Amino acid sequence: MSPVTRAELEALDARDPLAPFRERFDLPDGVIYLDGNSLGALPRPTAKRVQELVTREWGQDLIRSWNVHGWIDLPRRVGAKIARLIGAAPDEVVVCDSTSINLFKVLAAALRLRPERRVILSDTGNFPTDLYMAQGLVELLGQQHEVRIVDERDVLNAIDDQVAVVMLTQVNYRTGYLHDMAAITRRAHERGALVIWDLAHSAGALPVDLNGCGVDFAVGCGYKYLNGGPGAPAFLFVAKKWQAHVRSPLWGWLGHAEPFAFELTYRPADGIGRFLCGTPPVLSMAALEVGVDFLLEADIEAVRHKSQLLGHHFIALADQELVPFGFEVTSPRDPNRRGSQVSLRHPEGYPMVQALISRGIIGDFRAPDILRFGLAPLYVRYVDVWETVMALREIVETRAWDRPEFRRRAKVT
Amino acid sequence: MSPVTRAELEALDARDPLAPFRERFDLPDGVIYLDGNSLGALPRPTAKRVQELVTREWGQDLIRSWNVHGWIDLPRRVGAKIARLIGAAPDEVVVCDSTSINLFKVLAAALRLRPERRVILSDTGNFPTDLYMAQGLVELLGQQHEVRIVDERDVLNAIDDQVAVVMLTQVNYRTGYLHDMAAITRRAHERGALVIWDLAHSAGALPVDLNGCGVDFAVGCGYKYLNGGPGAPAFLFVAKKWQAHVRSPLWGWLGHAEPFAFELTYRPADGIGRFLCGTPPVLSMAALEVGVDFLLEADIEAVRHKSQLLGHHFIALADQELVPFGFEVTSPRDPNRRGSQVSLRHPEGYPMVQALISRGIIGDFRAPDILRFGLAPLYVRYVDVWETVMALREIVETRAWDRPEFRRRAKVT
Numbered sequence: 001m002s003p004v005t006r007a008e009l010e011a012l013d014a015r016d017p018l019a020p021f022r023e024r025f026d027l028p029d030g031v032i033y034l035d036g037n038s039l040g041a042l043p044r045p046t047a048k049r050v051q052e053l054v055t056r057e058w059g060q061d062l063i064r065s066w067n068v069h070g071w072i073d074l075p076r077r078v079g080a081k082i083a084r085l086i087g088a089a090p091d092e093v094v095v096c097d098s099t100s101i102n103l104f105k106v107l108a109a110a111l112r113l114r115p116e117r118r119v120i121l122s123d124t125g126n127f128p129t130d131l132y133m134a135q136g137l138v139e140l141l142g143q144q145h146e147v148r149i150v151d152e153r154d155v156l157n158a159i160d161d162q163v164a165v166v167m168l169t170q171v172n173y174r175t176g177y178l179h180d181m182a183a184i185t186r187r188a189h190e191r192g193a194l195v196i197w198d199l200a201h202s203a204g205a206l207p208v209d210l211n212g213c214g215v216d217f218a219v220g221c222g223y224k225y226l227n228g229g230p231g232a233p234a235f236l237f238v239a240k241k242w243q244a245h246v247r248s249p250l251w252g253w254l255g256h257a258e259p260f261a262f263e264l265t266y267r268p269a270d271g272i273g274r275f276l277c278g279t280p281p282v283l284s285m286a287a288l289e290v291g292v293d294f295l296l297e298a299d300i301e302a303v304r305h306k307s308q309l310l311g312h313h314f315i316a317l318a319d320q321e322l323v324p325f326g327f328e329v330t331s332p333r334d335p336n337r338r339g340s341q342v343s344l345r346h347p348e349g350y351p352m353v354q355a356l357i358s359r360g361i362i363g364d365f366r367a368p369d370i371l372r373f374g375l376a377p378l379y380v381r382y383v384d385v386w387e388t389v390m391a392l393r394e395i396v397e398t399r400a401w402d403r404p405e406f407r408r409r410a411k412v413t
Numbered sequence: 414m415s416p417v418t419r420a421e422l423e424a425l426d427a428r429d430p431l432a433p434f435r436e437r438f439d440l441p442d443g444v445i446y447l448d449g450n451s452l453g454a455l456p457r458p459t460a461k462r463v464q465e466l467v468t469r470e471w472g473q474d475l476i477r478s479w480n481v482h483g484w485i486d487l488p489r490r491v492g493a494k495i496a497r498l499i500g501a502a503p504d505e506v507v508v509c510d511s512t513s514i515n516l517f518k519v520l521a522a523a524l525r526l527r528p529e530r531r532v533i534l535s536d537t538g539n540f541p542t543d544l545y546m547a548q549g550l551v552e553l554l555g556q557q558h559e560v561r562i563v564d565e566r567d568v569l570n571a572i573d574d575q576v577a578v579v580m581l582t583q584v585n586y587r588t589g590y591l592h593d594m595a596a597i598t599r600r601a602h603e604r605g606a607l608v609i610w611d612l613a614h615s616a617g618a619l620p621v622d623l624n625g626c627g628v629d630f631a632v633g634c635g636y637k638y639l640n641g642g643p644g645a646p647a648f649l650f651v652a653k654k655w656q657a658h659v660r661s662p663l664w665g666w667l668g669h670a671e672p673f674a675f676e677l678t679y680r681p682a683d684g685i686g687r688f689l690c691g692t693p694p695v696l697s698m699a700a701l702e703v704g705v706d707f708l709l710e711a712d713i714e715a716v717r718h719k720s721q722l723l724g725h726h727f728i729a730l731a732d733q734e735l736v737p738f739g740f741e742v743t744s745p746r747d748p749n750r751r752g753s754q755v756s757l758r759h760p761e762g763y764p765m766v767q768a769l770i771s772r773g774i775i776g777d778f779r780a781p782d783i784l785r786f787g788l789a790p791l792y793v794r795y796v797d798v799w800e801t802v803m804a805l806r807e808i809v810e811t812r813a814w815d816r817p818e819f820r821r822r823a824k825v826t
Contacts, residue, residue: 026472035476042472050467050696051460058642059439059455062775063448066825071643098691100665101514108553124677129666129691132679136664140521140553149677174675223692229471230484230695251549252513253542260826262587262780264537264562266545278511278542279636281697282643283463362475367675412479413673 004317009382012313018298018306021378025227032384034363037173037201037341037374040227046290053286074285075254075276081292082226082235085300086199086218087209092243094272095235095288096280099200099221100129101250102236103167105275106217107137109238109246110165110194111145117164117193118145123152125172130198134167152177156187163193170208171201171339174366176311176331178206178339182213189214200224203235204295205340205376206304210237217242225340225376226295228288236275243271252277298378306377308335310385314342314373317389325396330370344371350413351406355395358406361388365413417730422795425726431711431719434791438640445797447776450586450614450754450787453640459703466699487698488667488689494705495639495648498713499612499631500622505656507685508648508701509693512613512634513542514663515649516580518688519630520550522651522659523578523607524558530577530606531558536565538585543611547580565590569600576606583621584614584752587779589724589744591619591752595626602627613637616648617708618753618789619717623650630655638753638789639708641701649688656684665690711791719790721748723798727755727786730802738809743783757784763826764819768808771819774801778826 013019026042027033033041057065066072080090096102107120120134131147138145150158152172159166166188171178181197188195196217202208204225210218216239222232238246247268253259254276257267268274295303315329323329328345332338346352346369353365363373373388374380395401426432438454440446446454470478479485493503509515520533533547544560551558563571565585572579579601584591594610601608609630615621617638623631629652635645651659660681666672667689670680681687708716728742736742741758745751759765759782766778776786786801787793808814 026468028473028475031475033475039471039476039479041475042467047464047467047472051464054455054460054463054642054700055439058452059460060441062441062444062446062454063452063777064770064775065643066452067823072825097510097514098665100691101510101663104663127666128669128675128677131677132664132666132669135679136660136662139660139664140662142555229467230478231692231698233694234691247549247552249549249553250514250517251545251552252511253540253545256541256545260780260824262541264541264544266548278513278647279644281646281694283696283700284694285644287467287696357477362477364476367673410480411673412485 003320004313006383006386009313009386012309012382016306016382017302018377021294021298022381024294025379027379030360032361032387034361034373034375034380034388036376036379037224038364039230040224040291040376041379043227043290043294046229046287049290050283050287053283071282074282075280076273078285078289078292079235081289081296082203085208085295086203086237087211088237089211089240091272092240093235093237094275095222095233095285096276097234099198099219099234100133102219102234103130103196103198104133104137105248105250106196106219106236106238107134107165107167108249110196110217113194113242113246114164117162119163120145120147121155121158121163121166122147122149123155123168124149125152125174125177126169127173127198127200130167130169152179155179155184159187159191159193161191163191165194165196167196169198169200173201174370174372175343176339176341178332178337181215185213185215201339205307207300211239215239222288226288227291229284232284232288233281238272238275248275248277250277254278294378303377307340307375310375310377310380310382311335311338311342313382314375314385314389317385318342318344321389321393325393340376341372341374343373345369346371348401351401352392352395354406355401356392359391361391416733417726419796419799422726422799425722425795429719429795430715431790434707434711435794437707438792440792443773445774445800447774447786447788447793447801449789449792450637451777452643453637453704453789454792456640456703456707459642459700462703463696463700466696484695487695488693489686491698491702491705492648494702494709495616498621498708499616499650500624501650502624502653504685505653506648506650507688508635508646508698509689510647512611512632512647513546515632515647516543516609516611517546517550518661518663519609519632519649519651520547520578520580521662523609523630526607526659527577530575532575532577533558533560534568534571534576534579535560535562536568536581537562538565538587538590539582540586540611540613543580543582565592568592568597572600572604572606574604576604578607578609580609582611582613586614587783587785588756589752589754591745591750594628598626598628614752618720620713628652635701639701640704642697645697645701646694651685651688661688661690663690667691707791716790720753720788723788723790723793723795724748724751724755726795727788727798727802730798731755731757734802734806738806753789754785754787756786758782759784761814764814765805765808767819768814769804772804774804
């Protein structure tokens, strides 16, 4: 393979149909931001929208805004928009609570549909909060279930007729390994199991086809590729066919058939609304809507195409410039098995990432030894890949990473 | 009793030590806002704080803000501030999720402490979402428990040795009836039961002394008297003595002992942190902090004194001007048994409230026949009570409420 050159990457930027999106984000000057898989960047219209919400809707119209500005519809309205990104119908998705809470809801609902089965199957690449929530639910239900955690490559074979629910994050947050949603869902259904997909690192980063794959339940995150802002509310999906047969275990008033009748006894709303719980965080919800609108403007196939090319060149450059220095590419090389990130391994990964950050190149570190680079195609340029790999190479060559301030561990890594 | 006069109320405003707070809220011109018990008003500094958070912290400092701007500490930091308003220690309160979710957490935790008991005791005046969440938990746990709902006046006598948990909202959202927290908590403990107090309508409106009363668990709302904005996150309190002995049933990653170790198995954090779950909604959390800071500047005893006087004059004026027209005062007349609101009953309450709103006097309606007026002492003036009662009297006298547009029911009432 011929070596990757800067000129080649500049040429890709010059003809990138998504390039104009970058200007629509309020990114700091001189920063290369490769952590959009942890916290997406700020869309320029968000500040104004939030300001309007605070000063006009909350400040001036006060309580009336629930009706006149449609606050009460936000969970369903933003949910319907996200549905278009993930291959769902508008009335199959709501925005509410956190990913953890939403996972708890759909997992409890799913287990009720398979009362004779005892296994929740997941993998070691699942984001830990999903595993923890499942473990907590098992404890709460009296230890009659088991959370079985296998290697991500063994999932397909581990689906047997004891499995009630296969619960996976589609893209491994550490390595970027992308599960085959269609194949795993098919196998699960063949074995009589249900599936829950966590789309934290897929929604907004690649085309997802929940209904095309026959997925039962899904959850996902608003603050990564959807650019909804720190701690943005999460979403959940319940396939139409299940909606009348399942309940959320969290019977909050907004999931009631008539919340403003203030009855003493819970009656679930029809449809997806029964998975709502408490009052939605309106400020955070409004910010999320702006981020989702951006994604809807982009062609998700173009997003995926760019993401795969960014990853391809990142890996090629890493092979060329970094592997000789003891780095290992831990993300899948097959673009169809890789999400929108590239991860490298190096025993000194932590201080190296801090040294990069000190130069304005923001990736992150995941224990024990992973340097993680998120490639959000709406604002990452091809040339950013060049700058990042070359800066890392220089940091390694000069041992610039080997300083006490880069070894100091922060609270949040 | 001599009739209440406008001059008398103006005189009270003139010497009100809390009067300067009103200017610090961004209230619309010409509006009398008596719905702060549903959605608190906007503190003037909030818009700027939220803007700074969006543009500088999120936009410019991006992911680093979790450390450099202390986002990760928000649940504990704002919790510690709320603790000062409710008689708790700083490490007994966290801000997170919604009131409904937090109630679920502490109720599940409390039931584990009384495994031999089967009754969750509540009252008909509890806000329905609390009852629903309890009913949902009972269902999830296999119907071994019972949610027993009695009249609010019968609570004390209904606490017997079958009761595991007494779960009450301190102030009835409809009538404003204020429970005797000390007496009920004492009786519960005498009978071997635990207590959960929902402070939705008390935090920020009246002095609460959780530790003075020996309360076990509490939850509360950020968007009413704390002025945290629509759907602001809620808070929860776990008494120090229980913290090592209980777990949240919702094992989210932020409640893990080491969230950033990304272990596969849940280990609860020490202390109150174990009740955290998913990533906090930072925008909404920052807005809440501003509202809480306002309350901390005010003297909560002065807040309560004004609230009681506002209520006293509202009731006296209602007796004088409205009772002859068929209204009934449904809030307790005893100021020590009344929260920070006055509620009236009238069969035509709904259109009457809409007619008031059309004149810029914003109260709300609660089915079946309650006109509800929240008295948030930081921005409600004594003279507002006069204007409200007199406007309502005129609306009734002239039958101005009897128009089709006032009868039209909105989604949110």
